[in-house]
Amino acid sequence: MxxxxxxxxxxxxxxxxxxxxxLHLLKAVEDGADGVYVAGCLEGDCHYVSGNLKAKRRVxxxxxxxxxxxxxxxxxxxxxxxxxxxxxxxxxxxxxxERIRELGPSPVGSGAKAA
Amino acid sequence: MKAGSHLEKxxxxxHFAVTGEMGPPRGADAGHIHEKAxxxxxxxxxxxxTDNQTAVVRMASMAVCRLLLDMGIEPxxxxxxxxxxxxxxxADLLGAAALGIKxxxxxxxxxxxxxxxxxxxxxFDIDSMQLIAxxxxxxxxxxxINDHECExxxxxxxxxxxxxxxxxxxxxxxxxxxxxxxxxxxxxxxxIYNMEKFRTYMQQAYDQGLTEKCxxxxxxxxxxxxxxxxxxxxxxxxLEVTEDFxxxxxxxxxxxxxxxxxxxxxxxIQEVKEIKGVAGVHVMAIxxxxxxxxxxxxxxxxxxxxxx
Amino acid sequence: xxxxxxxxxxxxxxxVADFDKILLTGCKGCVTVCNAGGQKEVGILASALxxxxxxxxxxxxxxxxxxxxxxxxxxxxxxxxxIANDKYEAVVSMAxxxxxxxxxxxxxxMLVFPALNTTFIGGSLEHGVxxxxxxxxxxxxxxxxxxxxxIARCAKSLLNGPCGGSAGGKCExxxxxxxxxxxxxxxxxxxxxxxxxxxxxxxxDWTTSRDGGPRKxxxxxxxx
Numbered sequence: 001m002x003x004x005x006x007x008x009x010x011x012x013x014x015x016x017x018x019x020x021x022x023l024h025l026l027k028a029v030e031d032g033a034d035g036v037y038v039a040g041c042l043e044g045d046c047h048y049v050s051g052n053l054k055a056k057r058r059v060x061x062x063x064x065x066x067x068x069x070x071x072x073x074x075x076x077x078x079x080x081x082x083x084x085x086x087x088x089x090x091x092x093x094x095x096x097x098e099r100i101r102e103l104g105p106s107p108v109g110s111g112a113k114a115a
Numbered sequence: 116m117k118a119g120s121h122l123e124k125x126x127x128x129x130h131f132a133v134t135g136e137m138g139p140p141r142g143a144d145a146g147h148i149h150e151k152a153x154x155x156x157x158x159x160x161x162x163x164x165t166d167n168q169t170a171v172v173r174m175a176s177m178a179v180c181r182l183l184l185d186m187g188i189e190p191x192x193x194x195x196x197x198x199x200x201x202x203x204x205x206a207d208l209l210g211a212a213a214l215g216i217k218x219x220x221x222x223x224x225x226x227x228x229x230x231x232x233x234x235x236x237x238x239f240d241i242d243s244m245q246l247i248a249x250x251x252x253x254x255x256x257x258x259x260i261n262d263h264e265c266e267x268x269x270x271x272x273x274x275x276x277x278x279x280x281x282x283x284x285x286x287x288x289x290x291x292x293x294x295x296x297x298x299x300x301x302x303x304x305x306x307i308y309n310m311e312k313f314r315t316y317m318q319q320a321y322d323q324g325l326t327e328k329c330x331x332x333x334x335x336x337x338x339x340x341x342x343x344x345x346x347x348x349x350x351x352x353x354l355e356v357t358e359d360f361x362x363x364x365x366x367x368x369x370x371x372x373x374x375x376x377x378x379x380x381x382x383x384i385q386e387v388k389e390i391k392g393v394a395g396v397h398v399m400a401i402x403x404x405x406x407x408x409x410x411x412x413x414x415x416x417x418x419x420x421x422x423x
Numbered sequence: 424x425x426x427x428x429x430x431x432x433x434x435x436x437x438x439v440a441d442f443d444k445i446l447l448t449g450c451k452g453c454v455t456v457c458n459a460g461g462q463k464e465v466g467i468l469a470s471a472l473x474x475x476x477x478x479x480x481x482x483x484x485x486x487x488x489x490x491x492x493x494x495x496x497x498x499x500x501x502x503x504x505x506i507a508n509d510k511y512e513a514v515v516s517m518a519x520x521x522x523x524x525x526x527x528x529x530x531x532x533m534l535v536f537p538a539l540n541t542t543f544i545g546g547s548l549e550h551g552v553x554x555x556x557x558x559x560x561x562x563x564x565x566x567x568x569x570x571x572x573x574i575a576r577c578a579k580s581l582l583n584g585p586c587g588g589s590a591g592g593k594c595e596x597x598x599x600x601x602x603x604x605x606x607x608x609x610x611x612x613x614x615x616x617x618x619x620x621x622x623x624x625x626x627x628d629w630t631t632s633r634d635g636g637p638r639k640x641x642x643x644x645x646x647x
Binding site: 197201223225226228229239241248260276278281282286289292293296297305353 | 578579580581582583584585586587588589590591592593594595596597602605608609617620621622623624625626627629
């Protein structure tokens with residue numbers, strides 16, 4: 001499958017989304033990312049039982065932090081899909097890019113793009 | 116006689132006593148008190164005057180008690196532990212005695228969380244049980260909590276509240292016994308809307324000989340509407356309203372629900388009068404003082420016995 | 424342990440509004456255990472503050488340091504080097520309120536702000552949930568109440584509860600709060616000690632509590 005997804009997305013691999021910390025998400029925003037999303041396995045399908053659920057809660061926490069300091073919480077998001085859903089992966093990438101495009105560049109921005 | 120109040124004398128003479136209740140105004144208008152109190156005069160032995168009831172600031176209970184005395188109405192000074200420490204409580208108790216107030220009702224007090232100053236710091240230096248003991252010590256030993264002897268010993272007829280409907284039910288009669296041990300002379304119960312539970316409670320108290328040791332008054336509050344009944348059922352912790360009360364109110368036209376509530380209150384009084392150990396009724400007609408006469412008359416309790 | 428929670432970020436942002444260089448200090452004691460002011464929380468707050476300030480177009484420089492404890496003078500000394508060379512305009516402490524007071528006492532000319540609200544002495548009920556268990560009255564008598572504290576855990580600190588607002592095992596102030604007196608009754612029943620609850624508990628002596636004035640413990644055997 002040679003699926004296209006927007007080139008502005010920078011992928012950071014982690015063994016499980018349970019490894020994604022609040023600080024990772026915040027640092028991305030701090031360093032100028034216009035948006036950050038976590039692509040985890042489908043709920044109930046975590047190889048480590050609850051990694052994706054933990055990630056979801058952390059994303060929610062970061063959304064709250066952004067809201068508190070006057071940034072759009074939509075700049076951070078959690079998505080769930082399986083490793084077999086390549087099409088969905090590309091779709092999410094387009095969908096999220098579109099959302100961020102509508103929000104415009106992050107006011108924190110220093111040129112660095114996405115994560 | 117402990118204090119020789121009219122209420123105490125009525126009990127001593129073996130009469131079925133009636134007390135009323137009024138809430139002071141949220142302002143300095145003494146006229147308001149005269150207006151409300153006139154409906155209670157001659158209807159009841161004495162009138163409870165609430166103390167920042169439901170943690171809402173109102174005119175001081177003690178001041179209103181004195182105004183009632185001026186009107187020829189005997190007051191029951193309610194005192195809560197939420198707003199004063201042991202210094203203020205004792206000072207107020209001594210002051211009350213000097214003003215001629217003889218009946219004191221000792222309460223813990225509703226938490227301020229739902230009142231009009233939820234930001235307030237509460238006190239709870241002592242609790243209602245210890246407040247009873249404080250009154251008793253002042254009266255019987257002439258001493259303050261710190262054993263200092265009073266110059267001029269106050270006389271009180273000591274009251275408190277009990278709630279047969281709060282949990283755990285099995286402990287409720289024990290708690291009543293504790294209030295007697297602490298020194299209470301009379302008790303008023305929470306409003307009764309579960310007659311079965313009240314009967315069970317009174318039977319236990321009677322069996323343990325507690326009704327011989329203090330006068331227990333059944334709490335009666337007439338229901339104004341289905342809405343009020345539902346509110347009390349759902350939102351007042353420690354208050355039980357059985358469905359039969361609500362069903363009966365539902366059975367009449369909305370405009371007639373108030374009248375039905377009064378009728379039910381009258382029937383309740385007649386019912387509790389027959390329960391062993393019930394020495395009187397405490398009629399709490401909240402913001403409905405003008406209907407007290409109807410209730411007391413309906414229950415066959417008027418005219419109130421004359422006593423010297 | 425002492426349980427604390429972060430102040431709202433808006434409040435902290437307002438505290439540091441006038442500064443461009445601050446020192447953010449965490450504590451590895453209680454506040455690390457209750458996830459309020461340890462190394463990790465220091466990192467998160469620092470990042471959030473930086474994001475907020477970048478957004479305003481006025482960046483803030485934040486040095487992060489997490490001390491072993493902030494309630495011990497010897498560890499406060501570790502701030503000597505960062506503070507000494509006048510690099511920072513203010514210190515924000517993420518310890519319980521003892522921390523900022525210690526720092527302020529040690530560095531007299533430095534502005535020091537608390538980033539946490541010190542909330543209570545308690546423990547965790549589950550991961551992410553903490554509750555109050557002690558009010559530090561200075562004269563523990565919990566063994567008389569089924570080893571449950573009515574002073575800290577009853578909304579009215581009653582010594583002769585439960586009050587008339589106890590319903591279904593819950594407190595009148597919130598269905599989320601257990602009525603500790605209901606718990607005391609259940610435990611005393613289990614232990615066969617309900618008869619003890621029939622005794623009136625008399626006046627508590629509050630001199631050992633905060634009411635006796637700020638408290639101090641002196642251990643002559645340990646003093647140097």
